[in-house]
Amino acid sequence: MLEVHRLAKRYGEVLAVSDLSLSVRAGTILVLLGQNGAGKTTAMRCMSGLLKPSAGRVLVGGVDSLADPDAVRAQVGMVPEVPGLYERMSARAYLDWFGRVYELDDMTRARRISDLLELFQLSEAADRWLGTFSKGMRQKIALIRATMHWPRLVLADEPTSALDPDSARVAWGYLEGLRAGGAALVVCTHNMEEAQVLAGEIGVMARGRLLATGDLNALAHAAGLKRHRQVVERPTLEEVYLAIVGNQEEDEARPA
Amino acid sequence: MKLDRRKAFLVAERDFRDAAGDLRLVLAMVGLAAVVPIVAGTGIRALAYYGGGVSLLVQRVSIVGAFFVVFLPASYSLVLALESFVGERERSTLEVLLSTPLREAEIYAGKVASVLGISLVLCFGALLVYCGVTFPGLGYFPAGILVSLAVSTICQVAAMVTGAVIVSANAKTMRAANVMASFIILPMSIVLQLEAALILVDRGELLWGFAAAMAIGAAILLRMGLGGFSREALLARETGSRNRLRRAARAVAAAYRQAPSGLALVRARSVPVLSSLVAFPVGAGLGYLAAGILPGQVMRPVLGTLLASAAGTDPAGLAVAIFLHNLLAIVLAGLLAGVSLGFTGYLLTALPGALVGYAAAVSSWGLALTGILPNGLIEVPVAAIAGGLAINIGAAVIHLEPDGGWTRRVLGAQAELAKALLWMVPLLAVAAVLEAFLSPGR
Numbered sequence: 001m002l003e004v005h006r007l008a009k010r011y012g013e014v015l016a017v018s019d020l021s022l023s024v025r026a027g028t029i030l031v032l033l034g035q036n037g038a039g040k041t042t043a044m045r046c047m048s049g050l051l052k053p054s055a056g057r058v059l060v061g062g063v064d065s066l067a068d069p070d071a072v073r074a075q076v077g078m079v080p081e082v083p084g085l086y087e088r089m090s091a092r093a094y095l096d097w098f099g100r101v102y103e104l105d106d107m108t109r110a111r112r113i114s115d116l117l118e119l120f121q122l123s124e125a126a127d128r129w130l131g132t133f134s135k136g137m138r139q140k141i142a143l144i145r146a147t148m149h150w151p152r153l154v155l156a157d158e159p160t161s162a163l164d165p166d167s168a169r170v171a172w173g174y175l176e177g178l179r180a181g182g183a184a185l186v187v188c189t190h191n192m193e194e195a196q197v198l199a200g201e202i203g204v205m206a207r208g209r210l211l212a213t214g215d216l217n218a219l220a221h222a223a224g225l226k227r228h229r230q231v232v233e234r235p236t237l238e239e240v241y242l243a244i245v246g247n248q249e250e251d252e253a254r255p256a
Numbered sequence: 257m258k259l260d261r262r263k264a265f266l267v268a269e270r271d272f273r274d275a276a277g278d279l280r281l282v283l284a285m286v287g288l289a290a291v292v293p294i295v296a297g298t299g300i301r302a303l304a305y306y307g308g309g310v311s312l313l314v315q316r317v318s319i320v321g322a323f324f325v326v327f328l329p330a331s332y333s334l335v336l337a338l339e340s341f342v343g344e345r346e347r348s349t350l351e352v353l354l355s356t357p358l359r360e361a362e363i364y365a366g367k368v369a370s371v372l373g374i375s376l377v378l379c380f381g382a383l384l385v386y387c388g389v390t391f392p393g394l395g396y397f398p399a400g401i402l403v404s405l406a407v408s409t410i411c412q413v414a415a416m417v418t419g420a421v422i423v424s425a426n427a428k429t430m431r432a433a434n435v436m437a438s439f440i441i442l443p444m445s446i447v448l449q450l451e452a453a454l455i456l457v458d459r460g461e462l463l464w465g466f467a468a469a470m471a472i473g474a475a476i477l478l479r480m481g482l483g484g485f486s487r488e489a490l491l492a493r494e495t496g497s498r499n500r501l502r503r504a505a506r507a508v509a510a511a512y513r514q515a516p517s518g519l520a521l522v523r524a525r526s527v528p529v530l531s532s533l534v535a536f537p538v539g540a541g542l543g544y545l546a547a548g549i550l551p552g553q554v555m556r557p558v559l560g561t562l563l564a565s566a567a568g569t570d571p572a573g574l575a576v577a578i579f580l581h582n583l584l585a586i587v588l589a590g591l592l593a594g595v596s597l598g599f600t601g602y603l604l605t606a607l608p609g610a611l612v613g614y615a616a617a618v619s620s621w622g623l624a625l626t627g628i629l630p631n632g633l634i635e636v637p638v639a640a641i642a643g644g645l646a647i648n649i650g651a652a653v654i655h656l657e658p659d660g661g662w663t664r665r666v667l668g669a670q671a672e673l674a675k676a677l678l679w680m681v682p683l684l685a686v687a688a689v690l691e692a693f694l695s696p697g698r
Contacts, residue, residue: 088277
């Protein structure tokens with residue numbers, strides 16, 4: 001579903017993403033871990049057709065994002081880090097408007113909005129202005145907005161960072177449902193629990209580069225082999241992540 | 257450019273609902289659009305009642321009042337346009353909008369249409385209220401001027417909105433956008449004063465010229481805005497804005513290094529150079545025609561003074577004066593090319609042409625053309641090349657591209673003129689010496 005081949009993105013003198021290659025099949029989830037400024041958001045913007053790659057290629061459902069970015073965006077659901085809601089619209093009107101943008105017919109739109117608001121326990125707040133919503137409620141609305149048109153590729157940047165544990169589990173369940181329905185998902189997060197719950201595959205990014213990908217065992221293996229570092233018998237994802245990023249920093253600090 | 261009108265309408269509808277959703281904002285806009293015309297109209301009626309009837313003063317002030325009451329709601333268009341673009345960017349809603357399948361042209365057209373629609377409804381509403389309060393029973397109704405005002409208002413609001421969109425696309429915060437918006441509101445207020453002055457001196461027919469100029473300005477700004485409104489420019493610029501001064505200095509140096517010179521430059525810019533050259537005979541024709549309109553008692557003393565001062569100077573001093581005059585003209589044309597959108601490039605050849613034409617009208621073409629020989633053989637081509645490069649600067653200023661690069665292109669165009677001065681200056685010096693020592697009548 002998503003093929004990224006040697007992607008690079010440069011903003012003036014800043015190389016935000018460099019030589020990034022990855023592949024996400026339909027019905028799978030890739031979780032991207034990385035520090036702030038690691039290039040995750042820029043990579044996702046390039047994958048969604050929002051930004052043009054400075055080098056390399058992004059294919060979504062076989063469509064090249066440079067050749068037809070409109071068609072790429074039509075297949076993508078993007079959940080940015082900041083929900084970015086229109087404060088003076090009710091939740092229902094807001095979702096209805098985006099449903100029209102995504103060309104859902106009237107009946108489908110109404111049913112889908114109603115179902116998703118109920119799933120995320122927002123039915124009672126549906127006719128309130130979004131400006132009155134809490135941070136967590138906003139994040140739920142952003143998630144609904146990005147996925148209400150059944151996108152084939154979901155790109156989510158910290159989708160549950162403002163949610164309480166119960167709501168986060170509902171969101172994870174919903175994302176898992178999208179995956180089971182055949183969508184490909186790329187989720188950026190700092191939440192290790194979220195990563196472990198969601199991920200079939202995990203990618204670790206630092207300074208614009210993808211350092212390692214694979215499941216937890218593969219990542220632990222990569223982190224341990226790299227420096228013969230002592231890895232505890234059953235490492236947690238957090239330990240593996242810190243080992244990989246630590247190795248990278250040591251590599252960069254060492255004189256050539 | 258592909259544009260689905262239905263989707264553009266969808267964007268316009270949402271923006272309209274957003275603007276109309278804030279009751280306090282609506283009350284303020286409608287209130288000002290209604291109260292000010294009522295107060296102004298009542299004042300005019302009081303002036304007529306207590307001032308001894310519908311005098312010429314009352315008639316003209318009533319028309320100036322119409323311009324005033326329309327300008328206030330027109331200025332709202334700036335606020336709405338800035339809010340619609342940079343406001344959304346500041347609240348991170350623009351990224352969400354940009355992540356949808358909507359094309360840039362649809363988002364741009366929808367937003368511009370929404371702001372234009374609201375502003376024009378307010379403007380024409382204010383005008384109707386004003387006319388309803390002011391003119392009934394006064395015994396006159398300046399329909400012609402009010403129609404030109406209505407047309408001029410559409411163009412004026414369009415120019416302000418499209419200008420504000422460009423400001424928005426280049427500002428990250430509302431505060432920066434508000435400061436940059438001064439570059440729109442101040443020229444517009446000057447236009448309003450000029451229009452008022454024309455009405456007071458009873459030259460209302462010239463308002464159509466203002467409307468035409470505004471329409472051209474709006475079309476240029478609309479094209480610029482559409483060209484520069486892109487996802488790449490709006491999202492990538494946020495992180496690509498470090499070390500601007502250093503990057504600008506590097507860009508200047510690179511532009512100067514890369515600019516072609518000599519014949520290569522003339523070949524590369526042949527279209528603007530030729531159009532500047534064409535302005536010379538056009539100017540000559542206009543100068544010739546102007547001789548029949550401008551009264552001789554105005555022009556002859558001016559020309560006489562110029563000739564007398566030239567005759568009284570020693571040739572070496574005259575050569576220096578001519579050289580500096582020509583050099584200054586080229587430098588000024590280049591410096592002002594950006595703000596005049598390249599118009600100074602045409603003036604550089606059209607004005608000398610107009611002088612030749614005027615001289616031909618009061619003498620003969622043979623005499624007038626002989627007067628600019630042999631120095632004109634150098635000066636006119638140099639002026640045409642410099643004019644062409646100034647036109648090119650103006651073209652670079654009004655040309656925005658989705659991938660950015662505006663600064664680089666403008667600096668490049670200016671570097672071309674600066675580099676061309678290296679060989680233009682000696683040519684101007686030679687022309688000045690020829691004119692001072694060899695031209696007829698010296």
